[in-house]
Amino acid sequence: MATEPTPVGQKSGPGMDTQLGKAxxxxxxxxxxxxxxxxxxxxxxxxxxxxxxLSEILVKAGIVTANQLKRLxxxxxxxxxxxxxxxxxxxxxxxxxxxxxxxxxxxxQLSLDRIVAIKILPKxxxxxxxxxxxxxxxGRAAARLNHNNIVxxxxxxxxxxxxxxxxxxxxGKTVYDEMAARRAYGEADALKIIIQMAxxxxxxxxxxxxxxxxxxxxxxxxxxxxxxxxxxxxxxxxGDVAAAAAEKGRAYGTPYYISxxxxxxxxxxxxxxxxxxxxxxxxxxxxxxxxxxxxxxxxIMHKHLKEPLVPPDHINPSISTGMAxxxxxxxxxxxxxxxxxxxxxxxxxxxxxxxxxPLQARSGYSxxxxxxxxxxxxxxxxxxxxxxxxxxxxxxGTSPVLLGAVIAEAAVILILIIVLMMR
Ligand SMILES: Nc1ncnc2c1ncn2[C@@H]1O[C@H](COP(=O)(O)OP(=O)(O)OP(=O)(O)O)[C@@H](O)[C@H]1O
Ligand SMILES: [Mg+2]
Numbered sequence: 501m502a503t504e505p506t507p508v509g510q511k512s513g514p515g516m517d518t519q520l521g522k523a524x525x526x527x528x529x530x531x532x533x534x535x536x537x538x539x540x541x542x543x544x545x546x547x548x549x550x551x552x553x554l555s556e557i558l559v560k561a562g563i564v565t566a567n568q569l570k571r572l573x574x575x576x577x578x579x580x581x582x583x584x585x586x587x588x589x590x591x592x593x594x595x596x597x598x599x600x601x602x603x604x605x606x607x608x609q610l611s612l613d614r615i616v617a618i619k620i621l622p623k624x625x626x627x628x629x630x631x632x633x634x635x636x637x638x639g640r641a642a643a644r645l646n647h648n649n650i651v652x653x654x655x656x657x658x659x660x661x662x663x664x665x666x667x668x669x670x671x672g673k674t675v676y677d678e679m680a681a682r683r684a685y686g687e688a689d690a691l692k693i694i695i696q697m698a699x700x701x702x703x704x705x706x707x708x709x710x711x712x713x714x715x716x717x718x719x720x721x722x723x724x725x726x727x728x729x730x731x732x733x734x735x736x737x738x739g740d741v742a743a744a745a746a747e748k749g750r751a752y753g754t755p756y757y758i759s760x761x762x763x764x765x766x767x768x769x770x771x772x773x774x775x776x777x778x779x780x781x782x783x784x785x786x787x788x789x790x791x792x793x794x795x796x797x798x799x800i801m802h803k804h805l806k807e808p809l810v811p812p813d814h815i816n817p818s819i820s821t822g823m824a825x826x827x828x829x830x831x832x833x834x835x836x837x838x839x840x841x842x843x844x845x846x847x848x849x850x851x852x853x854x855x856x857x858p859l860q861a862r863s864g865y866s867x868x869x870x871x872x873x874x875x876x877x878x879x880x881x882x883x884x885x886x887x888x889x890x891x892x893x894x895x896x897g898t899s900p901v902l903l904g905a906v907i908a909e910a911a912v913i914l915i916l917i918i919v920l921m922m923r
Pocket of ligand 2: 718
């Protein structure tokens with residue numbers, strides 16, 4: 501990273517704001533537009549006599565977490581150390597990206613003389629056994645999958661106190677990068693990518709894996725137009741009830757694309773969560789807007805649970821009716837009224853791409869709606885495999901994830917008020 505980010509809590513002027521903003525964008529924690537909006541907000545607040553740090557505004561807006569800012573302010577913690585450059589068998593080159601959990605480096609695998617990507621857990625996080633467990637799980641899960649539309653896992657290990665996993669290097673951009681540059685995709689271009697993702701998920705689901713974090717940042721595009729699903733970090737076997745129980749009440753997904761059942765923290769999250777997130781990703785790609793916007797992660801998650809979706813063709817009237825139907829079926833709030841298999845979704849996506857009407861979206865979804873209308877229900881009734889998770893579907897009980905997020909946000913606001921009162 502070329503710039504020195506502003507240390508968190510340090511008083512900053514406009515120059516420092518630009519540096520912090522650039523560091524946040526460079527680290528891919530936010531888009532330039534998001535940072536610009538926060539800088540504008542800061543200026544507005546200042547005009548009104550309230551001098552609030554940009555870092556605080558970014559955190560309060562839910563764009564970055566306080567921990568991400570801390571990591572930015574302490575690059576030594578996140579940067580490659582001399583010991584890492586000597587991972588046996590690899591020659592580590594430059595950093596190519598950083599996400600919420602790890603950094604990704606380009607490297608050469610010496611034995612095969614090929615370029616690979618290495619994801620490295622920061623040392624501080626390597627000391628957290630739970631993070632390490634998830635990190636190894638990502639490697640193991642991905643290694644069991646082999647598909648042209650999935651980023652191939654190659655190796656996993658530990659060196660000099662750092663845990664790392666080696667994967668196929670994808671020379672290209674993410675869908676997130678492309679959208680930052682072009683805003684929205686045309687229907688045909690979006691379908692080319694999403695069909696490949698549906699194939700990747702069909703393969704993973706058939707092997708019992710759920711991705712749980714399908715989103716534009718996790719779709720990589722090669723120069724020849726191949727789309728590859730990255731980050732099996734949240735993957736786990738569908739039958740792994742113990743893991744599900746351990747994760748209960750915690751949302752690991754990203755709020756813009758997260759399924760309602762993940763927001764609820766149900767234990768039996770299944771492949772239909774990926775169908776929802778893929779639908780949400782497609783929605784964003786063809787409308788240029790995320791399905792639900794909000795000032796905080798909590799409000800976004802709440803909207804996934806309760807707010808009706810604005811039909812995508814109301815936002816972009818140029819998209820076909822079939823496309824809108826497929827998205828709405830994939831994004832049904834009750835997973836029992838979504839596509840009931842990834843193959844069914846794939847069939848409909850391919851039909852829409854050929855200019856034909858979707859089959860499942862039209863028949864399955866409308867039948868279900870009629871059935872519910874006949875029963876006088878506003879929301880579709882729970883159905884499907886049963887179990888406690890389904891019983892809660894569409895229910896009004898407070899989600900443990902949402903509750904946690906509300907408490908965390910309240911704490912941030914309280915700290916902000918105390919800080920402001922002390923001035
Ligand atoms: N196999 C790969 N080949 C090339 N670049 C990669 C590869 N995997 C990841 N990257 C790059 O590294 C960046 C960081 O990836 P990472 O998975 O750590 O986070 P993310 O998915 O962008 O965000 P988040 O942590 O919020 O989910 C990606 O955005 C991408 O640009
Ligand atoms: Mg990723």
